Amino acid sequence: MTMKSVLRGCVAVGGFLLAGQVLADCVKPAVTGEYGFSVCKEWPAYPGLTLTARSQYEQGSTQGGGPQGTYDLDLAVLSVDQASPVATYHKAGAFASDAIELDELTLDTARYALTPELRAFGVRTHSRNFSSANPYAQTLLSLYVREGNRLRPVLENLYVDVSGAEWDGCAGDSFQNSRTVEIAKTRSHGYADLIVKTVASGTTAVGKGETCDEKFSSHTVLTTLRYDGKSYVVPAALKGM
Secondary structure (H helix, E strand, O other), X not given: OOHHHHOOOEEEEOOEEEEOOOOOOOOOOOOOOOOEEEEEEEOOOOOOEEEEEEEEEEEEEOOOOXXXXXXXXXXXXXXXXXXXXXXXXXXXXXXXXXXXXXXXXXXXXEEEEOOOOOEEEEEEEEEEOOOOOOOEEEEEEEEEEEEOOEEEEEEEEEEEEEEEEEEXXXXXXXXXXEEEEEEEEEEEOOEEXXXXXXXXXXXXXXXXXXXXXXXXXXXXEEEEEOEXXXXXXXXXXXXXX
């Protein structure tokens, strides 16, 4: 019997999802105010468990049409057999939103098998500005593991996608770095190493009027991230704020 046939949903209580009641599907955690993000997703690695994530706008200014300040982050693991969350995590000031505005929060349940018995899950945040002349966007990935009744970050704010451009008519430059994360066969301090594959591409354009010449470039780089006993060490060039 699958989790869906037993549960078929969750109920939001106190801002978190509480499992154990029969509804259509899991319900996102409640947010307050105009700015906030919430998601929920079944955790395929552990049948009977559901993940929830909520990021609530904390403080700052909303002048200029968007929030400029910080968001917190609340995570929870919910069980079909228990009314209250079985594991939680909270971080105040987890994300900054300013000229680069936070606009999406998602859960990543890919097969992050850090040990034969332990799998992590991911939280991805997408941020962007709204400039046509100088567009910029980024997606950051953090990984969490469950340890008893708490969740612990083991990888924080890895750039998995970042793109930008600067244009003046035809002339200008654009770039995009897209990254994937694979589990290596090697280990450090008991956890599998992570292989980050970066595909970096860019375009440079020169010219005036109807004459515009573009030059495209692309290359691939492999980077190994190793666990130091507390977290994966991320090079500065791959780490977001």
